[in-house]
Amino acid sequence: RLFVPSLKDTFLESFRIGAAVHEGLLNDRKEFITEHFNSLTAENSMKFENLQPAEGEFDFTAGDRIVQFAKENGMSVRGHTLIWHAQTPKWIFYEDAEKKKLASKELLKARMAAHINTVVAHYQDSILCWDVVNEAIEDKGSTRLRHSLWSEIMGEEFIDYAFHLAHEANPAAQLFYNDYNESSPSKSAKIFETISGLLEREVPVHGVGLQAHWNVNAPSLDDIKRAIEKYASLGLRLHITEMDVSVFDFEDKNSSLLKPTEALLELQAERYEAFFKIFKSYRAHIDSVTFWGVDDAYTWLDNFPVHNRKNWPFLFDTESMPKPAFWRVIKTI
Numbered sequence: 001r002l003f004v005p006s007l008k009d010t011f012l013e014s015f016r017i018g019a020a021v022h023e024g025l026l027n028d029r030k031e032f033i034t035e036h037f038n039s040l041t042a043e044n045s046m047k048f049e050n051l052q053p054a055e056g057e058f059d060f061t062a063g064d065r066i067v068q069f070a071k072e073n074g075m076s077v078r079g080h081t082l083i084w085h086a087q088t089p090k091w092i093f094y095e096d097a098e099k100k101k102l103a104s105k106e107l108l109k110a111r112m113a114a115h116i117n118t119v120v121a122h123y124q125d126s127i128l129c130w131d132v133v134n135e136a137i138e139d140k141g142s143t144r145l146r147h148s149l150w151s152e153i154m155g156e157e158f159i160d161y162a163f164h165l166a167h168e169a170n171p172a173a174q175l176f177y178n179d180y181n182e183s184s185p186s187k188s189a190k191i192f193e194t195i196s197g198l199l200e201r202e203v204p205v206h207g208v209g210l211q212a213h214w215n216v217n218a219p220s221l222d223d224i225k226r227a228i229e230k231y232a233s234l235g236l237r238l239h240i241t242e243m244d245v246s247v248f249d250f251e252d253k254n255s256s257l258l259k260p261t262e263a264l265l266e267l268q269a270e271r272y273e274a275f276f277k278i279f280k281s282y283r284a285h286i287d288s289v290t291f292w293g294v295d296d297a298y299t300w301l302d303n304f305p306v307h308n309r310k311n312w313p314f315l316f317d318t319e320s321m322p323k324p325a326f327w328r329v330i331k332t333i
């Protein structure tokens with residue numbers, strides 16, 4: 001039998017190693033998950049649409065299963081995510097069930113408060129780290145804020161209010177702003193400016209979540225280092241929150257591969273090694289590195305950006321066995 005060192009034990013002195021999970025994974029991959037990870041994130045179970053699908057109707061069962069598993073296995077849980085423009089039910093943004101008129105700012109604030117207060121109170125100290133706001137920054141052009149029904153109805157202060165609510169609901173929780181393309185020079189400048197504004201207004205934000213949905217081609221190591229330096233200069237904690245390394249460049253829509261080529265696995269291993277060397281060098285600022293899944297058997301990238309195209313973005317293959325990237329990451333200790 002091959003001796004496979006534990007990922008979480010290898011990095012015990014540096015940062016936690018996390019994985020995004022759904023209930024099925026906890027059943028099918030229990031030993032594998034407890035062997036390699038000491039932090040969990042619910043991939044979907046704690047998103048607005050799953051926790052409060054209809055006003056006043058909360059469903060915590062799937063989220064509770066993940067929290068219970070973490071408790072039983074000495075793992076921490078990252079709460080993902082309280083306020084986001086996606087995977088959020090439409091009812092919250094409209095005056096009534098007719099959905100003809102947008103909700104007033106007061107009504108939306110009240111509903112945001114009800115959601116955050118109920119969810120954070122439900123999990124209390126089982127979850128001591130929340131992605132309070134996810135993806136509020138615009139990727140394209142010079143516009144800083146993404147346009148959403150949150151921003152349209154409440155203005156930029158929807159961000160402030162979400163963080164104040166979460167802090168009131170659990171003052172012990174570490175509150176994160178989370179985003180993707182976080183290493184792009186233009187977007188990291190906007191994220192930096194937005195979080196600087198929050199800090200100036202004394203909004204309780206404690207950390208920046210770098211989703212790290214990277215690939216074999218981008219982003220550059222320099223851009224990653226510069227973005228980490230920028231966020232760290234805010235005096236905030238950093239979490240790598242959704243790491244995967246797609247074997248396709250974002251623009252590459254090729255869907256002919258039935259399995260990754262040796263060349264792609266080697267290139268992916270090079271990239272993972274370089275990424276973890278950077279994380280190690282900034283370990284004073286980075287408290288956790290979470291993968292957006294556990295192994296290549298399932299990834300959200302099997303359907304994004306190309307629907308129904310298999311991807312192989314993790315350190316472990318479809319049988320949970322280590323790939324070349326795993327051995328290169330282990331060597332970076």
Ligand SMILES: Oc1ccccc1CN[C@@H]1C=C[C@@H](O)[C@H](O)[C@H]1O
Nearest residue numbers: 043044080134180181211213242300
């Ligand atoms: O990389 C992106 C590009 C465009 C839109 C969203 C993203 C990333 N968006 C993430 C990915 C998967 C979801 O499960 C997470 O909740 C979300 O934070």
